[in-house]
């Protein structure tokens with residue numbers, strides 16, 4: 001194969017791709033550090049016309065390319081993409097039309113892209129909605145979920161997730177920030193969790209200050225970020241904070257998805273000029289997607305790429321755009337923004353079938369023309385000449401996480417502190433967490449009243465015990481629904497940057513809610529216990545409080561686990577409520593007597609925590625209880641008789657039941673971690 005011959009003969013010692021490997025790469029899967037890549041999708045489609053034609057056009061002399069032979073300085077094409085095609089699977093239609101039963105159809109999102117990007121340059125990818133800009137950024141950042149064909153490499157290394165986590169930072173379209181934290185706190189916690197653990201706090205503070213100044217955030221450094229309810233920094237400043245977060249680790253590549261969306265033109269221009277400075281003065285490779293940049297923004301760019309239907313219509317200097325398009329028959333009227341004009345001619349108008357056909361044909365012709373253009377050929381030459389280039393900093397590329405990552409304890413401590421600050425700064429959250437559960441007490445007591453000692457009080461006692469063991473986990477559920485989703489969003493973003501694991505995040509979350517579970521459930525249990533007049537033994541009271549605390553904590557842990565499975569709050573709430581109700585029916589014996597329950601259901605009840613908590617509180621309440629039989633001479637019932645009949649082992653199993661409840665808390669933490677790991681992180685935008 002021509003391309004193989006062309007690419008043979010040179011090697012770059014520490015690269016994933018030596019030139020020999022590059023040749024092999026065109027046929028086989030690439031090797032990384034001597035091993036076959038696990039990335040099943042990296043194989044170049046040799047039928048890929050553009051890549052093959054363009055490589056074939058370069059002299060196949062078995063040595064290097066003409067630029068190298070001529071001894072010319074080689075432009076370092078740090079990031080190169082050759083013949084990239086990206087396909088996702090899609091199930092068209094709605095679920096109620098049974099689409100989940102149909103086989104997913106492949107959908108080509110990017111087609112045969114060959115591009116180069118250099119450090120020190122600001123490049124904008126433009127194109128109408130759905131043209132593939134975000135998908136291309138996802139592929140470069142190693143986050144693409146679909147099937148990839150072609151080569152995406154950075155300094156001869158395949159762009160996988162690990163490499164990109166080290167070298168690149170990706171600023172997503174949506175700002176995911178905690179509204180209660182100040183700008184400085186947001187950056188400091190991120191720096192503590194992201195930068196090498198060897199850095200002292202002093203150095204971290206200086207780094208944070210430097211980034212604050214670089215992004216022009218000094219005037220809002222101590223302001224809260226704010227959100228829907230709390231007023232905070234402006235939208236443009238939030239964008240700057242998101243970028244600042246990604247600049248903390250000083251990435252070589254900065255990818256930004258629609259950084260200017262939602263900003264006014266002045267703020268957008270200011271932001272792009274900062275990005276241009278990062279590229280020109282900071283030497284970074286900056287690549288951003290923009291819908292339709294204004295002419296003043298275009299003037300700040302070093303390169304512009306136009307995508308249409310996943311294909312490349314143009315990639316070059318903005319100043320070369322008009323001559324190029326004029327050369328292929330598309331002139332730009334005077335005083336018009338060339339970018340607007342050429343976006344229009346390359347866009348596909350999908351409103352009417354006839355119009356779609358015509359515009360699609362035109363866009364296709366423009367893309368085909370570009371693939372054979374001198375501009376595209378220059379890119380191919382840059383890639384091939386770059387194969388012989390040895391990057392001085394190549395050894396800095398390590399395949400996985402370095403040893404200087406912050407310690408587990410530092411990350412855990414930061415997460416815990418950040419969650420606590422977030423909670424304590426929201427007054428409604430603190431008040432809600434502490435007082436929502438005790439607010440149940442008046443309702444329970446109004447309906448049941450103060451317990452007497454008549455036989456009829458058995459029913460009332462069971463009602464109160466049932467309410468106590470059901471209200472506590474439900475309150476955990478409502479707290480989780482209200483407060484967990486914003487932290488989960490942050491978790492998704494930070495974990496996709498490889499900052500910490502699900503186990504660390506969930507442990508920190510469960511630890512930070514524990515004091516609230518203790519305080520809230522203790523107030524609830526104390527009021528209920530003494531106002532309703534349950535067994536006045538102090539040990540029994542202590543055990544009742546402990547059960548309520550454990551159930552409150554368990555309820556929130558259970559809800560969080562379900563939220564790891566379902567991303568919808570509605571579905572999570574419904575599922576958790578159903579689990580608690582089923583558990584109440586099956587395992588307590590308070591709604592349906594075990595005596596009449598089918599054996600299968602009775603056995604099922606053993607898996608629910610309510611089985612054990614109910615046994616504890618019922619034994620507590622009925623042991624030693626004497627009923628007032630003065631008006632009923634037939635009455636021979638005592639609390640112990642009741643226990644012997646309905647909960648025969650409850651008293652002697654009390655320690656075992658407490659141990660099992662403790663075991664459930666550990667078990668649910670492990671289960672939550674497994675659920676979060678199994679579901680993974682959604683592709684965020």
Ligand SMILES: Nc1ncnc2c1ncn2[C@@H]1O[C@H](COP(=O)(O)OP(=O)(O)OP(=O)(O)O)[C@@H](O)[C@H]1O
Pocket residue numbers: 088089090107109127128129130131132133134135136289291
């Ligand atoms: N995982 C996926 N499943 C189904 N379709 C997908 C997937 N990823 C991308 N696509 C489709 O690929 C096309 C390109 O999407 P992409 O988000 O990259 O476009 P874009 O140019 O960034 O659009 P916008 O500017 O609106 O964000 C769209 O039609 C989109 O629906």
